[in-house]
Amino acid sequence: MEIISGKDIADEIKAVLKESNGKQGLYPCLAMLDVGDNQENSLYIGLKQKAIESIGGKARIIKLSGDIKPNGLLEQIKILNEDEEVDGILLQLPLPEILEPLREKFLRAIAPHKDVDGFNPENRGGLLGGEPVFISCAALACMNICQRFKTPLAGKKVLLIGESFDVIQPLALMFINEQCDVTIIPEYDPEAMQNMDIAIIEKGTPLAVNNQGVKPGALLIDAGFHWFQNRTCGNIDRDALTEVEGYLLPVPGGLGPLLIAHLLKNVSQAALSK
């Protein structure tokens, strides 16, 4: 398997953005809402801050207490919607347990033209027959890799494993629109890998996916993240695939950096169309 470096492609995307933003005098501003004390959330927000600064933009981090009332959070979103300096708004998920049931309400409150995560129902709905302003960055990142390594996409057999609203569901719609044969299954099954040109595996267990059934020349994208045996890994056991012809976007160093690069693209686009 050829191992695809998500980091290298992300760096390439960032270099292009930095140059084009510079030329156009754009300084994209990304506001991130960090609710409660979730260390992992703060870590991701830190990575996104560093990334936006690396392309000449800036981050504004709004740290909110975990016991904020729903109306308080809605008010914060409203302020950011109306703030002309802010190009993109991101509500870091998951929310504290008590707010999570209202997630849909908060996502709906983010102005669609600042919704750089593509999570507002209006942007999600645009995927069905319309033209969303923004699409989920993880889905965009997967599609980017497919377009680089498996073009033309029309007619390709694509397997998606999982059911998430931010990766699998938008990808299902995007591949339908690309005239692919798309199969979505809730759990990994080696038999389902047969004849697949592309497989994107989000739901799974650490390193469970091996070479069984993998078609020579296939593109595999690992969209799982686990902390396992003292290291980060995904669903795919890359060592088991060494001898198989094809392409692998691995974890770590794959989807993570690419997802952030696509977030930067979305924020730059928001700044440009302001």
Next chain:
Amino acid sequence: MEIISGKDIADEIKAVLKESNGKQGLYPCLAMLDVGDNQENSLYIGLKQKAIESIGGKARIIKLSGDIKPNGLLEQIKILNEDEEVDGILLQLPLPEILEPLREKFLRAIAPHKDVDGFNPENRGGLLGGEPVFISCAALACMNICQRFKTPLAGKKVLLIGESFDVIQPLALMFINEQCDVTIIPEYDPEAMQNMDIAIIEKGTPLAVNNQGVKPGALLIDAGFHWFQNRTCGNIDRDALTEVEGYLLPVPGGLGPLLIAHLLKNVSQAALSK
């Protein structure tokens, strides 16, 4: 094949709605926008009018000239959004050619809680990880038949043929949420029918689908409508399936009446939650 009568099930749904609306003193009002001189549109609107009246509701038909300006149509939608008597609003599609490129804008203008077709992007987006107020009636009708004849759905192998935003795409998301194995292909291919428990065929040519590859016990739903050799037909050649064990929702007498019954359910729900 056991031929499923969409008409009988639709009559059953309508009888239940008539009784429950009567008990609750509900007289659901459905407003339908008929833009331009499209005879087929007027025919469908007539059928829906008859149907809503049959369950104790009423129809309001707003006939608009085909050369109405976009703002004029938006204004009509706004009036209906604000009219407290109106429970559901339906913009009959397709629009005249000149307005069709703005379809998304008109659909977005319909208040989500009156959008009984489920075509507003906010309702479409609710299908990805949220809870839409309303779902496309054709998709609901297909799902109803699957739930009646192929329960439990989890684990079933489902084939969808086509890519429409009102049938295939919402169904793909609904079956993902039911934990099915879902495959979507852009065109009929007999090989793809193998091992499928359910096949819903929207895109196709008259009577092209026969018994090839059909798994015994499968449920086939014909979602194609053609005028062919002086009669209405669908994509499935029911005569070729006579000897195969399983279930068929045919055309005519299948999805058409069921779709209208689900529209009535949506309008009644809109009236109830007012």
